[in-house]
Amino acid sequence: MKKILSGLAVLGVVLAGAAGVWAAEEEAGHSAAEPTHFPIHKPVEQSWSFAGPFGTYDRGQLQRGLKIYKEVCSACHSMDLVAFRTLEGLGYSPAQVSAFAAEYTVQDGPNADGEMFERPAIPSDHFPSPFPNPVAAAVANNGAAPPDFSLIAKARGVERGFPTFVFDIFTQYAENGPDYIHALLTGYDEQPPAGMEIAEGTHYNPYFIAGKSLAMAKPLSDGQVTYEDGTPETVDQYARDVSAFLMWAAEPHLEERKKTGFRVIIFLALFGVLVYLTKRKVWATTPH
Template sequence: MRRLRNLIAAGVLSVAGLTAGAQASGDVAVPPAQEWAHGGVNSFLSFFKGYDYAAVQRGFQVYKEVCAACHSMHLLSYRNLHDIGFNEEEVKAIAASVEVTDGPNDQGEMFNRPGLPSDRFKSPFANKQAAAAANGGKAPPDLSLIVKARSHFEDYVYAILTGYAEAPADAHVPPGGNYNKYFPGNAIAMPMPLFENGVTYADGTKATVPQMAHDVVTFLAWAAEPKLEERRRVGIMAITFLVVFAGVMYAAKRRVWADAH
């Protein structure tokens, strides 16, 4: 059922993303194609490619330390982090680093407690109204399926994160907005989120803006398609079976009809 809900949500968001793209002004730059270890969530030709889990873990760190201040990921639970290489103790520590509201208790009151692996990723805001009020009237989008919800997929999200620049003289950027050459209309409310050495990677990787953008997009791609590798393995097995089966049927046909010729 959860998988069905995810697929429906992805479809709805994809339509919304394509519609927004179609309505965008014609001078919006096309996101440059990037190299992804997994080949891209929408690639049908990358049968033998899989996620770079070191990059996925670094991307989770970028999300946790930068993006999670504004963006939720309500389809993920902390226990899902097992799938990207964190062990049981690490997952428990990550979950316990946040405080969640639970209850009611025996007195009928809500209370706060450390997070558990079974908890969903904590949202930075209590509800959409609070998120909108804190962000100029528009709630930041949930990032659970963001990579699949936009045309150009990973390339688009990467381009947005690295596409901030000084606005040209003829560009119209409203007060409080920011110029981004890859965003429809070129004016985006979100301030530039990534800065050089914005995080300190545990594995010693240099935290440049392109590196952090690539890592967090890899994490977001995994979040949108956590079963990508399994799906591709099943596809390879199915195609292999069909090829072998077709060969066997062809050989049987030739044997059965050999005397007729």
């Protein structure tokens, strides 16, 4: 028994020594290369017209955001789930929507000869992808296929953590997606920390939540897109407008949902009062 205990003690000493050596080697390796952790900045909460229980979309901002998407983002990002006819929700007439859709080409078919063909898009069509398939999209973008933008504003929401999310329940805060998109689009000018190595062909952005850097280069610059309504043509304004548009694309019925929710709350409050008064009336004459 003593020999067994002695053997176990020796084995423990050997393992502890080995663990110390491995830890030292790992620490030396990290210090020689780069920091093991990299900073990720949290998006700053922005002021959105559609925020809060009574928020509504700014149609002018949505139209500007659509222009940003068309002239900048659509070169790489699709919106497969968004039909052209829904653009009437931005304030466009059916004729304007038809003209806008006709600027795109979509694949249709097969025809009488069994072949696919291309035609101008119509309002019932969806925004076409700029690439024929995901593999071609990845090849054209350093191996990373650009994500579809249909639901990006809802899919890229950054968790705000405790205790902020508790207050969000009462304020109906649901704009963390647009906040993140705006922060990402305006965060390219920051330089990586000392000692951090960025993979070749990628670009540092401290707001990117999936890694140190991303394949997408800075997409916006001042004066890149012309606004006819006199709105400032700055990166910050571009980012705000396209973020609002992508929020609308992800949730086009947001205003109707908020109105319905408010009506339901009023109904439940009145119904609760009626139930209480009925209960008092029914039980008022009942002997205890």
